[in-house]
Amino acid sequence: MKALRFENNHLKLAEISEPNFETEAVVRVLMSGICNTDLEIVKGYASFSGTIGHEFVGVVEEATGASELIGKRVVGEINAGCGSCQLCAKGDSRHCLRRTVLGIVGRDGAHAEFLTLPTRNLLEVPEEIFDSQAVFVEPLAAAFGITEQVEIFPKTRLAVIGDGKLGNLCAQTMALKSQNVFLVGKHREKLDLVKERNVETVLLENALKLNNNFDVVVEASGSESGFELALDLLKPRGKLVLKSTFQGAAKWSASRVVVDEITVVGSRCGRFAPALELLKNKQIDVENLISEQFDLGRGVEALNRAGQKGVMKVLLSMTN
């Protein structure tokens, strides 16, 4: 089968054998999404080697011990836990110390014709949700996952920094909880994508005109300057939610965090079930985030395209 792989510091489309994994489900991938994390992996993040990609929708082909799943259209939680530690026993493998992560840690990913995952990771996609929407479940879950860690009330004054894909989804999901959500970004046309979703938009150059009285700021730009801007916007004892993962170390003003007693909350993966609900109920716009769609055969080109300025979500299709 075809798979988009990063090996020996080289990105390539390869022909590899189809998975045949007796203890896991085999999923025929219909569509996958290119995430910034994929771009970071190609720069060396997470020292990953293998098939990249972790956002997908597909159809179950094999599922030993869970035959009811066969033929179902599914999305899949990307953390595959050991199944036996305390965390896994509680049904949350996201921090299992022995976990593998689809296309990120020790497990081939989704930019391929087939992938495998434990059956417990799979969730059926309601028929109301198109493939081109379902492929957003993973990043949408990550955005909505903020609410697992920080309480957001209708009056919470909240800013999201970064008008890319992740920032957009964070702003939209936060606006379901708070009436006071601002999205700060560099691009008027990207900011406009959330116009109808109860989000105020602010160009970066005007951000410092906002009062520095935000209760919560979500950093989703992945840049060091985003971190400093977040500190500028927060009120004392405010909360800074970090969403972006990137390669390398960042510089930051530790003493500002101490003096203003800021709480910095690292936030990664969310639950898939609530994200599916949001899409089913049409509470989130995702299709306007799609910039382009490529066939898997043009995967290398697609990844390069996804890294270009101004490009939002690039999808890979396996069905042509």
Place this chain on the structure above:
Amino acid sequence: MKALRFENNHLKLAEISEPNFETEAVVRVLMSGICNTDLEIVKGYASFSGTIGHEFVGVVEEATGASELIGKRVVGEINAGCGSCQLCAKGDSRHCLRRTVLGIVGRDGAHAEFLTLPTRNLLEVPEEIFDSQAVFVEPLAAAFGITEQVEIFPKTRLAVIGDGKLGNLCAQTMALKSQNVFLVGKHREKLDLVKERNVETVLLENALKLNNNFDVVVEASGSESGFELALDLLKPRGKLVLKSTFQGAAKWSASRVVVDEITVVGSRCGRFAPALELLKNKQIDVENLISEQFDLGRGVEALNRAGQKGVMKVLLSMTN
């Protein structure tokens, strides 16, 4: 009067006029303590110019409208709020945006014969507490202040990084709440100071042999490597409490904070009343932290001494 001042990038003992502040209390300083923040100010931290020092015990000489305070031995909360904003109205000036801070922001400090503070900042010192103990109320309050921000339970596995004055007080105060407190530091003789206070001690070179399953790590070393070590020790979704303020920016692995969903809690000033209680009840050892005592007239020498390796608390006495 004599005062230890930092002006035009120069530390000196100066003769200045005595304060005569009609709306604030005038306190004759008995003893003051040199804090690492004083050393950072002399390196440029907080861009402060004036009399430094914020840890003190003294006797009230004048107190317009609060004559009952006159002659009383007091300590004083260092943040002087505007008195009229929402925060001040709630009795907590620590984050008032218009606050001055004794010897740190816009207000002459404690390494002088006299200082002034609003009367509401002053707390009488119970007679059971010696001057050489009372002078530790400010850093002790800062250490115990962690409990205002992070819940510590008897089973909370907690490590403090840094065996200096602040780390010592953090370890002692945390050990009043948890049965599982470890102090990590470079110096066996400093670590031994907490031996009788229900704290396990670990030399830095052995710290990574500890399991990385700490619920809370308090960074009190003020070094970048302390931050990285804290991440090494924390379990996923653990809490990193930052206590140290220092000049300049630090590098840190933002993606580790995100991937492990760590919460970083900046923590600065605590309440004085509980700290006075701890000292009165002899629940904390402070006098074994004193390295040396100087007369105020030798203030410059004292500050230099405080900056030398291996030196713990240096006190200034105004009563000789």
